[in-house]
Amino acid sequence: MTGNILTSDAAGAAKTETAPFGHALVRAGETDTRIVGLTADLGKYTDIHVFADKFPTRFFQMGMAEQSLIGAACGLARTGLVPFATTYCVFATRRAYDFIAIGAALGRANVKIIAGLPGLTTGYGGTHQGIEDLALMRSIPGLTVIDPCDAIETAQATAAIAQHDGPVYMRLLRGVVPVTLEADYKFEIGKARLLVDGADVAFISTGLMTTRALEAARTLAASGVKAAVLHVSTLKPFDRAAVAALLARVPRIVTAENHFITGGLASAVADLAVDERLPIHLKRVGIPDVFCESGSLPYLAERYGLTAAHLVSAAQEVLR
């Protein structure tokens, strides 16, 4: 298969929205004039160009310089503004980690870091695939960490973090983004949502993997297996009450994340089970301990075990 490296993840989605983050930021910016935007030479590629076109004087192009991007965002926050800074996950978290940890988190600066190409949503190999960003960001005290599932949640989370006082790291689904959650879905910072109930096995998922967990639950239902789906889009603060309640009720668990299987959602679930002494049977679906190849998105999902079919097999394993 050739040339598919550029295939977007929306390929095949029944319903999509374009640039949900950019449009939601414009709506927030219309009522809240404290909101400003910044990017590090990735305005066109992180949908913040929509905001830049609408509010040119409230938008700052920082050039390809991620440390300067985050530092300047912290400085803007210190003057009372609410900066939204965009780049890719890898460059925000790897290049500018110190600036996020110290400037944003320790300094309690009210900055929103919006980071594109989470996990395997790009074909560009290890330099561009943000496979450990959630682990890095979860390790920073006081930072809110969000991995939205679809266009609906991306828009709602954008509005919510604009109102929230404190530093936030949010993964970005950019461009043409699938709509996969129900129209009545309500995002709230720090709240997990039980999307499907079921007593046999439970998927605990985050980010775009929730779409695949929903698909896996439908497949299992067809063979009489009742699978729950708990969507945990806020990784930090972690909704311990909702997750613990599910673990106590349905101890056969499959976690699903578009991220390294260590340090992200699976680790948060395992930590909680240990803390609460909950005996669970946990199977972790996520990216293995390697830098991934370059390739088309379907190829990568298949190769690294992130498809709905992989989730079905994982569920069957914990059911055995």
Added chain:
Amino acid sequence: MPAAPSGPATSEMIPLTRDLTALRAHAKAMRRHVLRMAEIVGQGYVGQGLGIADVLAAVYFSELRTRPAEPTWPDRDRFVLSIGHYAIGLYAALAEAGIIPVEELSTYGADGSRLEMSAPETTTGVEMTGGSLGHGLTQSVGMALGLRLQGRDARVFNLLSDGECQEGSTWEAALAGAHHQLDHLIALIDCNNQQADGAPSKVMGIEPLHEKWAAFGWHTQRVNGHDFPALLAAFAQIRTTPGKPHAIVVDTLMGRGVKAFEEREKNHFIRVAPEEWSLANRQLEETA
């Protein structure tokens, strides 16, 4: 430290030349490779690949001492590609130099191919995984220090971009290169007047580049990156200027050699319609 022993010459070096006709022929062949790869993928970094072909031809066929059959020869000159997305241009040069097979170019960007769209160092002839921009000059400084310490008579060429002149790490490495007097280190800065969000003058001004590199202690020259005599003269001047690292700012035109790409609105990532490729191939053949 004593010089590390180097084995006997087990293989041939790429024959180097200062013949302008020969260098232009290499560049033309490389542009054909670039178009072939880009057409298979359908879009992408064809503008960069065409734009840098003359500079790469000058480096690979007039300067760089390498052995195609022994790509890890310890005394080789290093060519470090910082801008991973220029891989299409590098693969064309590696194929033309016989370091990778020409036939393999048809796998560029394909699932499972080692010719990834951003060049990984696991691929023969690729010295460093670029693509997270701003790494190239830092590692090049380290290579230059290491080669000097081991008494190896090898040089390090780093190709970086105008966009990379915005990364702080580039300038941290520039300080180090001058401080350690790495006169066997050569930075080629490709000014194609483009980066992801537009022209550097709009995104984040970097000029005057000549003055900046000179102020950082580098022996600096600025030439038209499509002018072979000027490129060769710049390389000649490097050999007679000891004590400092060398910067050559090369001004290039994205899409050079294919009129339709040269003239279209400049874009970091070009989208090309399927029917445009035959015109592109024709225009390349018509270009002198």
